[in-house]
Amino acid sequence: MSDARKAYVRPLDIKHGQVDMAHGAGGRAMAQLIEELFARYLGNEYLAQGDDGALLPHPGAGRLVMATDSHVVSPLFFPGGDIGCLSVHGTINDVAVMGAKPLYLSAGFIIEEGFKLADLARIVQSMAEAARAAGVPVVTGDTKVVERGKGDGVFITTTGIGVVAPGRELSGRGARPGDVILVSGTLGDHGMAIMAERESLGFESPIVSDTAALHGLIEAMRQSGADIHVLRDPTRGGLATTLNEIAGQSAVGMMLHEKALPISLAVNAACEFLGLDPLYVANEGKLVAICAEHDAEKLLQAMRAHPLGVAAAIIGTVHADEHHFVQMITGFGGKRIVDWLSGEQLPRIC
């Protein structure tokens, strides 16, 4: 917006204001929202181009990875994060687990009429901080406003682009019999933090979301020289769903050891209380790695040396199985399937 027009326009009242339909109508109010909020916090040389798309330098050698993810979360603010940083971390991680260096993000906002500008500002600031810390700028975006009652506060879709160095091969199809399965830390923290907040469960020990960008950890793992075959971030559906996906893609079976699974006492207790299984609870700052057996210990040490991998653990192995079952030796000494999640996990009656 030009300086001349600015003089006639009352600035956004972020403290008391609310989003209204004009903020999504493509006119002055929308331009003002973009300039005074989105560009102010997310601003960088690419976003400043102000066009419908961003003109970006060519990443050079290698292949591109692009991933997109829509974020709908209730509540929007939760212990350890909010939808803003979550939408940055989630997409960076989707790009990074493909073995790519994440370069740029786009962000699409669908905002409900009446949403407080102060809350929107909090979310954008959190996104900005997450993007800055990760070194991955938001270079283009989109804003839509929907009528009151037709949204749930705010939905954010982010798309990420990254580049994979030549010769690096990571895919869910890469697990082979004999491989070893590792996770980077405790499981279920994000999902239980959300549930405790949403249902006002008020546990004695607060559970904090693990939302984080994992590309630094992945780079440290890569530098260890370990022969990594698969990387994946076990988000919705938790570890169990992710491993079932990989088992299917790679046409292998897996055997986990329950005693080796890192799960915090608070998450374990909360799951116990609600009758839920932490293996199916979402994570937003954890990854699963599958690597060649001879490199497992080396990879584990590299993960543990990084702040986001201090609680990393070897949790199981890959074997040949035409049924692609993920199974587990229970802490009790028996064996069971760790199946796909059907729908949502629902608390048991008694």
Place this chain on the structure above:
Amino acid sequence: MRYIDEFRDGELAKGLAEAIRREANPARNYHFMEFCGGHTHAISRYGVSDLLPANVRMIHGPGCPVCVLPIGRIDQAIRLALEAGVMLCTYGDCLRVPASEGLSLLKAKARGGDVQMVYSSADAVALAQKNPDRQVVFFAIGFETTTPPTAVAIKQAVALGLKNFSVLCCHVLTPSAIASILESPEVRQWGTVTLDAFIGPAHVSTIIGSRPYEFFAEEYRKPVVIAGFEPLDVMLAIRMLIRQVNEGRAEVENEFSRAVDRDGNKKAQQLVAEVFEMRKQFEWRGLHVLPYSALRIRSQFAEFDAERRFSVGYISVADHKACECGAILRGVKRPQDCKIFGSVCTPENPVGSCMVSSEGACAAHYTYGRYKDV
């Protein structure tokens, strides 16, 4: 976790498994029914069967409140949500139970019904307070464990003078279900189902105590051991039952003495008696119509009875023809004996109720144990 991990100790389990092997007479078979879905869940989730000798067979009983809920009752709840336009609240497990015309409460929600999942009956009362312009109905199901909280909710609604809260009461009674199994022709006349003993319910017994099971031990000569839901509880109960069978005893023993005594929670019993009375008959899924097997709201609380307030009559609906839930609930068949198990009927697309609840025999076998079938 204190008070939890101690009951899941793998080393203790090994020792107990060895003791069970030692004490089980190889010359005979033992058939024990775990009545409760909570036990079924524990057995499957922790792989308890792997630790038992081949001649000790566990039979999954009907003690899952979702599994014994007939289609007609879910239909009633759906009619309330879709036709009477109420805000229908219920526990999470109930939402996916298949009803008539391919519906479930979740699908009714997608069609515009106001269906809310709650964690407790108190949440339903709170929703009624928050929404004074809406009629809020709590779809109350479960055995004796969940009945006292429903009674509390009704008394709370009385105290608050709520005019927009009522309960669709489908609470059922454990002893009636056990009696119906023991009286079933498969057990009594034909002898096709051998039942040597029962593992008695954990949570239910915290309310009703161990006394109600004494009748079964004496009258039917069936040993009962009341056990907690942790895997070591279950194994200990199995050993206690083996001992009773070996010694020719038929008594009620209490493994779950940390929570259960002979008389139960008298305050809760009093509360339930104040608010509820026996129904003359009630249809159970798989067990047909059983006399004096369920509760309804007493007439002095009639205004909180959704069946009376909204005149939703009960219409019995037959189960899917190929579904064997009925036989599975009575121990006549195992989940893998059902023709549609794992093919037409899966947790994603459950045909029968035993596949819906995580405590159902079919869901437990599908989710945790089907590798044994291949």
